[in-house]
Amino acid sequence: MKVFGVFSCLATLMAGALAASPGTVSAHQHQSGDTRTIEVVAKEFAFEPARIEVAPGSRVEIKLVNEGSLSHNLHIAGEGMTTETIQTGHTDVLTVTAPENGKLAFFCKVPGHKQAGMAGEIVAH
Ligand SMILES: [Cu+2]
Numbered sequence: 001m002k003v004f005g006v007f008s009c010l011a012t013l014m015a016g017a018l019a020a021s022p023g024t025v026s027a028h029q030h031q032s033g034d035t036r037t038i039e040v041v042a043k044e045f046a047f048e049p050a051r052i053e054v055a056p057g058s059r060v061e062i063k064l065v066n067e068g069s070l071s072h073n074l075h076i077a078g079e080g081m082t083t084e085t086i087q088t089g090h091t092d093v094l095t096v097t098a099p100e101n102g103k104l105a106f107f108c109k110v111p112g113h114k115q116a117g118m119a120g121e122i123v124a125h
Pocket of ligand 1: 042071072073108109110113118
């Protein structure tokens with residue numbers, strides 16, 4: 001008889017794979033999914049703030065609060081998004097994704113209000 005080789009089994013080294021995970025698991029966070037809420041006050045005839053600075057590409061929830069005596073809304077140009085036209089003391093919310101770079105203009109669509117000063121912009125930078 002001839003013996004051509006000896007095989008060794010070193011499978012014991014694999015046992016480590018069965019051990020419980022030794023590390024601490026970090027809390028899972030959705031950085032890119034964060035939504036920042038910004039309160040915008042509408043009154044005659046302006047938005048406060050009229051300039052909203054946000055992180056590029058972030059989700060922005062705009063909470064429109066009417067502190068004026070007339071009804072107002074907030075329309076985001078180019079996005080086709082408009083809040084409800086709300087009366088004094090009411091609120092409405094809309095959520096928009098900020099541009100990666102640049103700005104979104106917004107204004108009140110109630111006739112004459114934009115011209116009177118109800119306009120602003122969301123600036124991503
Ligand atoms: Cu208005």
